[in-house]
Amino acid sequence: MSSLIDMNTCSDSDCSNNIDSNHNIELFINQLEKNDILYKNIMEALRVIEEAIEKYKYNLVLSLNGGKDACVIFHLVRYVCYKQGKLKQFGYRNSNTKCDSGNGNDNHSLDIIYFANKQTEFPEILDFLNETKTINNI
Numbered sequence: 001m002s003s004l005i006d007m008n009t010c011s012d013s014d015c016s017n018n019i020d021s022n023h024n025i026e027l028f029i030n031q032l033e034k035n036d037i038l039y040k041n042i043m044e045a046l047r048v049i050e051e052a053i054e055k056y057k058y059n060l061v062l063s064l065n066g067g068k069d070a071c072v073i074f075h076l077v078r079y080v081c082y083k084q085g086k087l088k089q090f091g092y093r094n095s096n097t098k099c100d101s102g103n104g105n106d107n108h109s110l111d112i113i114y115f116a117n118k119q120t121e122f123p124e125i126l127d128f129l130n131e132t133k134t135i136n137n138i
Contacts, residue, residue, distance in 0.1 A: 022082040025075060042076075049073075049080045061111045064132070066125040071132075074112075078136070112138055 032039035052060060062077060064070050114129060132138075 022079050025079045045076055049077055061113055064112050064114055066129050
């Protein structure tokens with residue numbers, strides 16, 4: 001049986017802040033019981049992300065289409081960067097936002113890609129993606 005999670009651990013203003021969102025992920029994980037399947041799945045996902053970052057040295061691209069799965073991966077990757085102390089900011093390679101590789105070479109970053117099809121995409125998804133872009137400085 002899954003644990004009940006208190007998602008009201010932050011105020012609205014706290015939840016919109018990047019660093020606080022990482023803290024909220026940590027609070028969420030810490031509220032789970034260690035034998036809970038959700039806890040085990042999150043830990044496995046974080047391990048795989050850490051492995052990918054180590055193997056590819058932050059030369060990764062995330063697809064963010066506004067769906068639930070893509071949003072979860074986006075936040076988990078940001079969280080891993082944060083936990084490793086390498087989160088400067090998170091975003092496009094051609095901007096000033098970087099998830100630094102830590103080797104003194106700031107050319108490494110995590111790129112985010114979106115395959116736009118404005119003819120078939122719901123306007124609410126585009127609004128959500130624009131809001132996510134603004135909130136996360138990407």
